[in-house]
Amino acid sequence: MKTQVNIKIDEAVKRAAQRQAHKLGLSLSSVVNATLSQFARTGELTVSAASRMTPQLEALVAEARREYAAGTSAGPFDSAEGMIRDLDA
Numbered sequence: 769m770k771t772q773v774n775i776k777i778d779e780a781v782k783r784a785a786q787r788q789a790h791k792l793g794l795s796l797s798s799v800v801n802a803t804l805s806q807f808a809r810t811g812e813l814t815v816s817a818a819s820r821m822t823p824q825l826e827a828l829v830a831e832a833r834r835e836y837a838a839g840t841s842a843g844p845f846d847s848a849e850g851m852i853r854d855l856d857a
Contacts, residue, residue, distance in 0.1 A: 773800075788817075 782796070789799045807813050821829070835841040845851040 785799070786796045789796045792799075803813075832841065842854050843851070845854065
């Protein structure tokens, strides 16, 4: 069963949120419903416009930074063929 919730919100905030939801192909109602569902399920509220890296991506970035600092990273390459040769080595 669905229920209706009435809230007061600044009109400019509502319009900005609708634009962001539209960019994701969602309605503002869907965004609010998903946010409340997650909050009810986990007790956590995350508010961020920035993407978060996965732990795997964080590990890869850390490894690349270590290689760069140590001078052991590959490249730069003069051509695609040079890059492919390095990958095959």
